[in-house]
Amino acid sequence: MSSRTRATASPLFVPHKTDRRSARVARDEFAAARVQARHASQPETIRTKTGAAPELRPTYPAAGRPGPDSGRGGRLKLPAHRMTTATASGAYPFLAEGGLGAQGIYVGQDVHAEAAFTYDPFALYGRLEGFTNPNILLAGIIGMGKSALAKSLAVRAVAFGYRIYVPCDPKGEWTVVTQELGGQTIALGPGLPGRLNPLDAPARPHAVSEADWTTEVRKRRLLLLGSLAKTVLRRELHPMEHTALDIALDHVVAYRTSTGTTPLLGDVAYVLGSPEQLEAATGDRSGRLGHAAEDLAHALRRLIHGDLAGMFDAPSTVRFDPGAPMLSIDLSRLGGAGDDTGLVLAMTCASAWMESALSDPTGGRRWVIYDEAWRVMRHVALLERMQSQWKLSRGLGIANMMVIHRLSDLLTAGDAGSRGRALAEGLLTDCSTRIIYRQEADQLATAAAVLGLTGVETQAVSALTKGRGLWKVAGRSFITQHLLHPRERELFDTDLRMAA
Ligand SMILES: Nc1ncnc2c1ncn2[C@@H]1O[C@H](COP(=O)(O)OP(=O)(O)O)[C@@H](O)[C@H]1O
Numbered sequence: 001m002s003s004r005t006r007a008t009a010s011p012l013f014v015p016h017k018t019d020r021r022s023a024r025v026a027r028d029e030f031a032a033a034r035v036q037a038r039h040a041s042q043p044e045t046i047r048t049k050t051g052a053a054p055e056l057r058p059t060y061p062a063a064g065r066p067g068p069d070s071g072r073g074g075r076l077k078l079p080a081h082r083m084t085t086a087t088a089s090g091a092y093p094f095l096a097e098g099g100l101g102a103q104g105i106y107v108g109q110d111v112h113a114e115a116a117f118t119y120d121p122f123a124l125y126g127r128l129e130g131f132t133n134p135n136i137l138l139a140g141i142i143g144m145g146k147s148a149l150a151k152s153l154a155v156r157a158v159a160f161g162y163r164i165y166v167p168c169d170p171k172g173e174w175t176v177v178t179q180e181l182g183g184q185t186i187a188l189g190p191g192l193p194g195r196l197n198p199l200d201a202p203a204r205p206h207a208v209s210e211a212d213w214t215t216e217v218r219k220r221r222l223l224l225l226g227s228l229a230k231t232v233l234r235r236e237l238h239p240m241e242h243t244a245l246d247i248a249l250d251h252v253v254a255y256r257t258s259t260g261t262t263p264l265l266g267d268v269a270y271v272l273g274s275p276e277q278l279e280a281a282t283g284d285r286s287g288r289l290g291h292a293a294e295d296l297a298h299a300l301r302r303l304i305h306g307d308l309a310g311m312f313d314a315p316s317t318v319r320f321d322p323g324a325p326m327l328s329i330d331l332s333r334l335g336g337a338g339d340d341t342g343l344v345l346a347m348t349c350a351s352a353w354m355e356s357a358l359s360d361p362t363g364g365r366r367w368v369i370y371d372e373a374w375r376v377m378r379h380v381a382l383l384e385r386m387q388s389q390w391k392l393s394r395g396l397g398i399a400n401m402m403v404i405h406r407l408s409d410l411l412t413a414g415d416a417g418s419r420g421r422a423l424a425e426g427l428l429t430d431c432s433t434r435i436i437y438r439q440e441a442d443q444l445a446t447a448a449a450v451l452g453l454t455g456v457e458t459q460a461v462s463a464l465t466k467g468r469g470l471w472k473v474a475g476r477s478f479i480t481q482h483l484l485h486p487r488e489r490e491l492f493d494t495d496l497r498m499a500a
């Protein structure tokens with residue numbers, strides 16, 4: 001507002017023929033209104049400077065870098081020059097990425113472009129070249145805000161009508177988020193009433209025939225039993241063992257179907273442990289099958305009589321509610337005593353139960369979040385299960401998110417060329433979105449090699465701060481600062497116990 005306007009406008013607001021008191025009041029009001037108007041016309045960045053979170057503040061004011069280094073002294077005069085954008089990007093390399101568009105879930109700020117960064121794997125699918133699947137890999141050292149990002153995406157995705165599933169939550173940190181969203185939490189642990197039967201048969205989707213569905217359910221159950229056995233035995237199964245599992249499962253299912261109940265892990269272990277039942281089922285009286293099944297019976301025993309007793313060997317105490325916005329399985333009460341095999345077995349059973357409940361293709365768009373997934377990386381059997389689930393997920397409208405610490409977690413699955421390594425690399429290929437939070441200095445080379453990072457990107461990864469990550473979305477790169485709402489910050493705080 002120029003001084004001229006002010007001079008002509010004020011008599012309108014402060015008329016002459018009034019007493020001094022009301023003239024002064026009117027004058028004061030006009031002055032206040034003027035201050036307010038001037039304030040409103042100031043650029044956003046200056047007004048928010050003091051109030052905004054430190055990560056929101058721009059590095060320099062809108063007018064650019066101040067001082068003699070700004071190059072704005074007016075002394076540098078160049079003639080105008082026209083070129084194509086392809087040439088321009090070479091001649092002037094300081095351009096920021098254009099962004100992924102405004103469609104999707106707000107994540108935070110694109111640090112280079114200083115623009116809002118939004119992301120939605122379902123919206124990008126088919127729109128972005130090379131974006132072949134909705135899955136996400138999130139890697140970063142402890143405490144950099146990986147879980148906070150996953151939780152934010154989950155909470156914000158609910159507003160888009162997506163449903164969120166957290167099949168195993170070993171730290172129990174998702175429970176409060178689930179409850180806040182009005183979802184369902186199942187807590188499992190010694191002394192807790194919750195039970196999940198991983199052999200539950202999910203409701204048959206309308207589009208699938210009865211026979212196809214029976215085959216599908218059988219395949220899932222066998223895969224689960226196989227991975228449980230392999231995890232405990234720490235080896236591949238022998239052909240005879242596969243046969244024994246097959247026969248035991250069919251025997252149990254036939255019996256349970258006739259009584260109208262659901263098979264239990266204990267039933268399968270019982271049949272595996274009794275050679276006469278196996279022999280009766282096959283007609284092979286040589287005793288070889290019974291002998292071959294001994295190891296299997298002992299392996300499954302751990303789930304029935306060991307530290308996980310009862311939890312996965314009883315009819316489920318909860319029913320899967322397909323309408324709930326969110327569902328999480330809290331395994332924090334299992335404790336981390338001894339080796340982590342117990343927890344890994346529990347994670348397997350819990351995710352198997354949940355994944356089979358998600359096998360309805362008409363269930364809408366869903367997110368499945370595997371927080372702390374690095375724990376399962378060392379177990380080839382679990383990688384196998386995970387990969388077969390991921391292969392299905394595209395057809396089911398499911399986006400998977402896997403949270404690990406470092407990229408070498410993927411390499412611990414086996415030596416180069418081994419089955420475990422191939423599976424882990426396959427999982428990585430199945431993630432069109434890779435989000436890299438800060439990595440330790442000794443991990444940078446691995447990260448760069450596994451993800452094909454450029455030198456600049458590698459350097460950026462080593463210097464990332466909390467909540468800041470390198471997002472590689474189908475070959476495009478962004479450095480993004482994840483912004484938390486104050487309420488989210490409260491809900492997601494995992495430092496609370498450290499501070500208390
Ligand atoms: N973008 C962010 N801004 C502010 N605080 C954050 C942000 N991301 C995470 N935090 C805080 O940092 C702490 C650690 O985050 P967390 O997600 O548990 O880390 P991680 O899962 O990587 O170990 C939490 O208390 C969380 O509230």
Ligand SMILES: [Mg+2]
Pocket residue numbers: 146147148371
């Ligand atoms: Mg975490």
